[in-house]
Amino acid sequence: xxxxxxxxxxxxxxxxxxxxxxxxxxxxxxxxxxxxxxxxxxxxxxxxxxxxxxxxxxxxxxxxxxxxxxxxxxxxxxxxxxxxxxxxxxxxxxxxxxxxxxxxxxxxxxxxxxxxxxxxxxxxxxxxxxxxxxxxxxxxxxxxxxxxxxxxxxxxxxxxxxxxxxxxxxxxxxxxxxxxxxxxxxxxxxxxxxxxxxxxxxxxxxxxxxxxxxxxxxxxxxxxxxxxxxxxxxxxxxxx
Amino acid sequence: xxxxxxxxxxxxxxxxxxxxxxxxxxxxxxxxxxxxxxxxxxxxxxxxxxxxxxxxxxxxxxxxxxxxxxxxxxxxxxxxxxxxxxxxxxxxxxxxxxxxxxxxxxxxxxxxxxxxxxxxxxxxxxxxxxxxxxxxxxxxxxxxxxxxxxxxxxxxxxxxxxxxxxxxxxxxxxxxxxxxxxxxxxxxxxxxxxxxxxxxxxxxxxxxxxxxxxxxxxxxxxxxxxxxxxxxxxxxxxxxxxxxxxxxxxxxxxxxxxxxxxxxxxxxxxxxxxxxxxxxxxxxxxxxxxxxxxxxxxxxxxxxxxxxxxxxxxxxxxxxxxxxxxxxxxxxxxxxxxxxxxxxxxxxxxxxxxxxxxxxxxxxxxxxxxxxxxxxxxxxxxxxxxxxxxxxxxxxxxxxxxxxxxxxxxxxxxxxxxxxxxxxxxxxxxxxxxxxxxxxxxxxxxxxxxxxxxxxxxxxxxxxxxxxxxxxxxxxxxxxxxxxx
Numbered sequence: 001x002x003x004x005x006x007x008x009x010x011x012x013x014x015x016x017x018x019x020x021x022x023x024x025x026x027x028x029x030x031x032x033x034x035x036x037x038x039x040x041x042x043x044x045x046x047x048x049x050x051x052x053x054x055x056x057x058x059x060x061x062x063x064x065x066x067x068x069x070x071x072x073x074x075x076x077x078x079x080x081x082x083x084x085x086x087x088x089x090x091x092x093x094x095x096x097x098x099x100x101x102x103x104x105x106x107x108x109x110x111x112x113x114x115x116x117x118x119x120x121x122x123x124x125x126x127x128x129x130x131x132x133x134x135x136x137x138x139x140x141x142x143x144x145x146x147x148x149x150x151x152x153x154x155x156x157x158x159x160x161x162x163x164x165x166x167x168x169x170x171x172x173x174x175x176x177x178x179x180x181x182x183x184x185x186x187x188x189x190x191x192x193x194x195x196x197x198x199x200x201x202x203x204x205x206x207x208x209x210x211x212x213x214x215x216x217x218x219x220x221x222x223x224x225x226x227x228x229x230x231x232x233x234x235x236x237x238x239x240x
Numbered sequence: 241x242x243x244x245x246x247x248x249x250x251x252x253x254x255x256x257x258x259x260x261x262x263x264x265x266x267x268x269x270x271x272x273x274x275x276x277x278x279x280x281x282x283x284x285x286x287x288x289x290x291x292x293x294x295x296x297x298x299x300x301x302x303x304x305x306x307x308x309x310x311x312x313x314x315x316x317x318x319x320x321x322x323x324x325x326x327x328x329x330x331x332x333x334x335x336x337x338x339x340x341x342x343x344x345x346x347x348x349x350x351x352x353x354x355x356x357x358x359x360x361x362x363x364x365x366x367x368x369x370x371x372x373x374x375x376x377x378x379x380x381x382x383x384x385x386x387x388x389x390x391x392x393x394x395x396x397x398x399x400x401x402x403x404x405x406x407x408x409x410x411x412x413x414x415x416x417x418x419x420x421x422x423x424x425x426x427x428x429x430x431x432x433x434x435x436x437x438x439x440x441x442x443x444x445x446x447x448x449x450x451x452x453x454x455x456x457x458x459x460x461x462x463x464x465x466x467x468x469x470x471x472x473x474x475x476x477x478x479x480x481x482x483x484x485x486x487x488x489x490x491x492x493x494x495x496x497x498x499x500x501x502x503x504x505x506x507x508x509x510x511x512x513x514x515x516x517x518x519x520x521x522x523x524x525x526x527x528x529x530x531x532x533x534x535x536x537x538x539x540x541x542x543x544x545x546x547x548x549x550x551x552x553x554x555x556x557x558x559x560x561x562x563x564x565x566x567x568x569x570x571x572x573x574x575x576x577x578x579x580x581x582x583x584x585x586x587x588x589x590x591x592x593x594x595x596x597x598x599x600x601x602x603x604x605x606x607x608x609x610x611x612x613x614x615x616x617x618x619x620x621x622x623x624x625x626x627x628x629x630x631x632x633x634x635x636x637x638x639x640x641x642x643x644x645x646x647x648x649x650x651x652x653x654x655x656x657x658x659x660x661x662x663x664x665x666x667x668x669x670x671x672x673x674x675x676x677x678x679x680x681x682x683x684x685x686x687x688x689x690x691x692x693x694x695x696x697x698x699x700x701x702x703x704x705x706x707x708x709x710x711x712x713x714x715x716x717x718x719x720x721x722x723x724x725x
Contacts, residue, residue: 097378146427148409168394177390181397188401192353192408202296203353210357210364210400217364217393224371225386237387 038073328372505531582653
């Protein structure tokens with residue numbers, strides 16, 4: 001009989017979801033991919049049971065920590081999704097002077113022109129693609145060079161951390177930077193839960209809180225940028 | 241439990257101030273009173289009496305107590321100046337929250353995971369202060385301000401993650417158990433060096449600081465530098481204290497860090513010299529100073545460490561002095577705007593003197609407060625390697641040249657507003673025919689008083705550093721990782 005290769009589908013799902021965040025640009029894909037990545041991490045932790053389960057759901061047992069991570073992932077993804085949908089911290093127009101109003105109108109026109117002249121170009125995906133290839137190679141090599149936990153854990157956290165890092169490096173808009181940061185925090189969260197000799201509840205809770213505050217900060221800055229320049233494009237931000 | 245009061249008091253008042261934020265004067269009075277109460281609390285609180293709460297150990301060591309006394313004193317003075325200086329609507333509530341978080345970090349130094357995350361949270365909170373606008377402002381947030389806030393957010397989050405990762409590795413490290421090729425203490429030191437390098441703005445991880453100083457309100461930049469960077473330094477010292485293996489197994493790594501510190505100071509001085517805008521010069525002088533502090537710390541000697549701690553306290557005085565003076569010099573002064581002025585010392589004597597004094601204090605020139613710490617650094621450098629001494633003295637010389645250039649270009653030019661001789665009235669001339677009399681504004685007394693007080697403190701500590709130095713040396717003696725040269 002042929003030997004069967006044991007594939008951990010939660011890790012495959014997590015790798016695919018975070019890979020999509022690195023590769024694609026549309027928030028309609030990347031924000032749900034972030035949620036999928038969080039769900040896969042939660043499933044992986046539930047499957048491996050690094051922390052003794054203390055909750056019973058029918059035939060399944062879960063740790064409270066895993067539930068907290070699920071709630072954190074849902075909250076962070078929801079914050080970014082709502083931000084992407086609304087994108088506004090609108091100024092009180094009555095309080096603005098004439099110069100500021102003119103500046104806002106000019107920014108809106110510029111953003112509209114930019115959107116109109118922005119066709120789909122395959123060349124824009126070349127750098128993210130090769131970055132993804134690099135992440136894949138590094139995530140396979142690093143667990144052998146610098147092992148910290150089991151091979152599965154090492155691959156998962158290296159992959160998450162590296163996709164997050166490369167997402168920040170190649171990000172073209174503010175929301176994508178936020179997604180990259182959240183992936184990096186998720187990676188550290190995973191490795192701490194999986195390998196720390198004594199997992200304390202307080203640091204884990206604070207890490208979840210930090211994740212949500214980070215998502216809120218990115219959402220606030222995104223709203224501020226959009227209401228100022230009518231775009232989240234970083235090129236516009238640094239052009240001036 | 242007095243330790244809890246140190247944490248919750250500023251946070252609770254900060255929340256109240258947020259609700260009252262449109263009542264500017266009431267909020268300022270409340271914030272100043274809170275800082276004075278916090279100062280009194282820190283003076284009378286018992287030291288080195290650890291308590292357990294929610295599985296965490298809270299403790300206040302003498303170094304932390306000194307920090308909790310000096311920071312509220314200086315921030316109270318900064319808060320007073322908001323009476324006249326323009327500031328964001330949420331500046332005071334956020335500042336109080338940040339001070340509450342900083343107090344928590346100082347009390348939780350034995351809990352590195354929590355302290356690292358609190359440092360990140362405080363950084364994220366300060367992003368809100370950076371992009372803040374005054375109540376009812378008719379202006380828009382400048383894109384450059386948003387860009388600085390974004391850069392700060394990303395770098396602080398990465399710094400926190402690197403620190404956290406370092407603590408995970410050191411937490412799981414058991415000598416002889418981990419595979420040899422990993423060498424955790426080295427990796428941990430590398431992670432901590434980059435993480436704290438970003439936090440303390442040591443070159444080449446400094447890029448957020450000059451941008452922040454240039455684009456954010458001066459008081460926001462001062463708050464971030466004096467509260468969060470100093471807390472970061474105390475945290476780093478406590479990490480060395482609680483994980484001595486990082487020091488013990490990293491002799492070469494620490495030597496490398498000392499070189500990095502000296503070179504970073506040199507790079508800071510050089511970059512300060514090539515800047516044209518006063519705010520960027522100030523920013524790079526802080527970067528220079530961060531390099532000096534890193535050098536002192538990395539030598540792990542009593543003198544180097546005492547110098548680093550003394551320099552951190554010098555920075556708490558010198559940076560607000562420098563930035564408040566800059567805010568004063570940037571005030572509209574009744575003259576035509578958008579013209580580069582070269583006579584600012586004569587136009588704003590207190591602001592000009594404060595800028596020079598703050599710069600000299602950062603550079604450690606006598607008789608200002610940085611003098612004692614810089615002498616300690618030079619002493620350690622001379623005993624270590626003469627090249628170190630050359631680098632440090634060269635860095636200071638470059639910084640001094642940068643300050644001299646700034647003074648020459650902006651402060652010491654001939655007064656541009658000469659007294660105009662009164663034009664004799666001719667027959668048939670009316671009031672309308674006479675040239676408009678310009679009314680030049682005076683320096684706002686509240687801000688000028690704050691600058692004078694800070695300058696006086698810098699001079700007093702510079703002329704008589706022995707009590708503070710003796711206190712710091714005494715505290716350093718209690719650290720187990722320090723070694724004699």
